[in-house]
Amino acid sequence: MTARIARFFFTALAFAALTPVAYAGHYPVTVRSCNRNVTFTHAPSRAVSNDVNLTEMMLRLGLRSRMAGYTGIDGWKTAQPSLHDELSGLPELALRYPSLETLVASGADLYVAGWNYGMRVGGPITPTTLARFGIASYELTESCAHVMPRPAASFDDVYNDLRNLGAIFDVDxxxxxLIAAMQARIDAVSRTLGPQVERTRVFVYDSGEDKPFTAGALAMPSALIRAAGGKNVMDDIAQSWTQVSWESVVARNPQAIVIVDYGAVTADQKIQFLIGNPALANVDAVRSRHFIVVHYDAATPGVRNADAVETIAHGLHLAAFAPRPAAAEQAAQGR
Structure with missing residues (x-):
């Protein structure tokens, strides 16, 4: 242990000594995080969340007072203005991925992150490296595909994260x-579309010019598109977010393109790039200018996923959501 890390370690111990144990009657609690069981003897009081989706989960669960800060939002420009207002006064400890020194110095007792959402396989920040300094970690369920075999992404991944965070902090x-509210909205879309909906072929465009960065079967947009009455044209790729070739996009000929909106390049600039790309000139979605913009925090696993389902469903099947004339409405209800 270097002298610098040692100083950070003893700082963390000092924070821990000042923190009272809360909700003792609820604990110990054990949750499953990827391929690990993690046990908590009390509610964390200095949690750090990474990225906008995990940070919003913490805020919606009413856990701001139990956070030491957050990381990885402004560096990627993923936050909407309303979130910045909610985070006012809470420190952003790192613009992108934090260092081990930063987390230890903050006195963090829990890091809420994921693989490629604040941690990298083989990188300096992992559950193992954090545990050496007494920092627990909880991994975003969808991201577990990077460290273990997993099925296609689903809303159950998000519900699992909310349930686990609820147990960890005793806010079940x-x-x-939150889960019930999300389920109700997603179920409402399903009822409106009906079981015989004709599924639209959809491509997800995150970024990239030489090669597009997109969502495979193990990334959340596949579940969002499926719930919205579409089919991710890359859902036969058993990967999460990944690069593909433009040739593969042309071959699958999507009828609509979902634009993930974040970062320095605006959604409109991304659309203009796609329109101006000669390789895509004959792709149905480009010819018809059928683009649907979804913000990053709704496209990644989190509490805004119902927003994304509604946005994509309206973009793919607008007629199904159009208000019906009063006479037709009454006839449909058998009046």
Whole structure:
């Protein structure tokens, strides 16, 4: 242990000594995080979340007062203005991925992150390296595909994260209320579309010019598109977010393109790039200018996923959501 790390370690111990144990009657609690069981003897009081989606989970669960800060939002420009307002006064400890020194110096007792959402396989920040300094970690379920075999992404991944965070912090009722609200909205879209909906071929464009960065079967947009009455044209790729070739996009000929909106390049600039790319001139979505913009925090696993389902469903099947004339409405209800 270097002298610098040692100083950070003793700082963390000092924070821990000042923190009272809370909600003792609820603990110990054990949750499954990827391929690990993680046990908590009390509610964390200095949690750090990475990225906008995980940070929003913490805020919606009412856990701001139990956070030491957050990381990885402004560096990627993923936050909407409303979130910046909610985070006012809470420190952003790192613009992108934090260092081990930063997390230890903050006195963090829990890092809420994921693989490629604040941690990298073989990188300096992992559950193992954090545990050496007494920092627990919880991994975003969808991201577990980077470290273990997993099925295609689903809403159950998000519900699992909310339930687990609810258990860790003893806010189960809030977690179940959030899950129920999301399920109700997604179910409403499903009822509107009906079981015989004709699925639209959809390509997800995150970024990239030489090669597009997109969502495979193990990334959340596949579940969003499926719930919205579409089919991700890359859902036969058993990967999460990944690069593909433009030739593969042309061969699959999507009828609509979902633009993930974040970063220095605006959604409109991304659309103009796609329109101006000669290789895509004959792709149905480009010819018809059928683009649907979804913000990053709704496209990644989190509490805004119902927003994304509604946005994509309206973009793919607008007629199904059009208000019906009163006479037709009454006839449909058998009046």
């Amino acid at each position: 009722a809030r977690a179940h209320a």
